[in-house]
Amino acid sequence: MRHLTLILALALVPALEAEAAETSGTVRGTVTVTKQKSNANAVISIEAPGLAFTPPAEPVRIDQKGFRFIPHITVAVPGTTIRFLNNDPEPHNVYSPEGRYNLGTWPTGETRDHVFEKPGIFTQLCNIHPDMLAYVVVLETPHFAVTDGAGTFEVKGVPPGKYLLWAWHEKKDGLEREITVEAGKVLDLDLVIEK
Numbered sequence: 001m002r003h004l005t006l007i008l009a010l011a012l013v014p015a016l017e018a019e020a021a022e023t024s025g026t027v028r029g030t031v032t033v034t035k036q037k038s039n040a041n042a043v044i045s046i047e048a049p050g051l052a053f054t055p056p057a058e059p060v061r062i063d064q065k066g067f068r069f070i071p072h073i074t075v076a077v078p079g080t081t082i083r084f085l086n087n088d089p090e091p092h093n094v095y096s097p098e099g100r101y102n103l104g105t106w107p108t109g110e111t112r113d114h115v116f117e118k119p120g121i122f123t124q125l126c127n128i129h130p131d132m133l134a135y136v137v138v139l140e141t142p143h144f145a146v147t148d149g150a151g152t153f154e155v156k157g158v159p160p161g162k163y164l165l166w167a168w169h170e171k172k173d174g175l176e177r178e179i180t181v182e183a184g185k186v187l188d189l190d191l192v193i194e195k
Ligand SMILES: [Cu+2]
Pocket: 067, 091, 092, 093, 126, 127, 128, 129, 132
């Protein structure tokens, strides 16, 4: 009897996976950012009114290492805690003009947390090292991506429906496009951020 139960359970696994795949779609593609050296670090946001999102249970880390913020771009949903870790032999600071916060100055090995409650684009600066710059982009959607070095992105698990796709790069205003996601299908996009 125990064997039979196991066989039945195994037989169910592929069926469940196939069903899950059919209930959502994928949006992927490439981003070209004109007049920039790299197509990396463009943010893709797939938005619709009333989307549910859950901030991660654990803080999301931004490293201060080699006198840079790593990663350069972090995308989060409202309620996310970002933890800044000083991994350099000198003190660092974090402040954000848009966010109107200054987390103070702290030494090697210490961290400071900030909870991002509202959507927006928040520059992260260090008042000791003026070259340090990062962005935290807070989006009211769970469907987002950041382009890799080749400018490619992929967002899986998007429920079928109409969305506004927003593509943004730190040197540009970005672009908007209406898209329709279909269950079990891949929407392939070639996006050019000019302005
Ligand atoms: Cu610094």
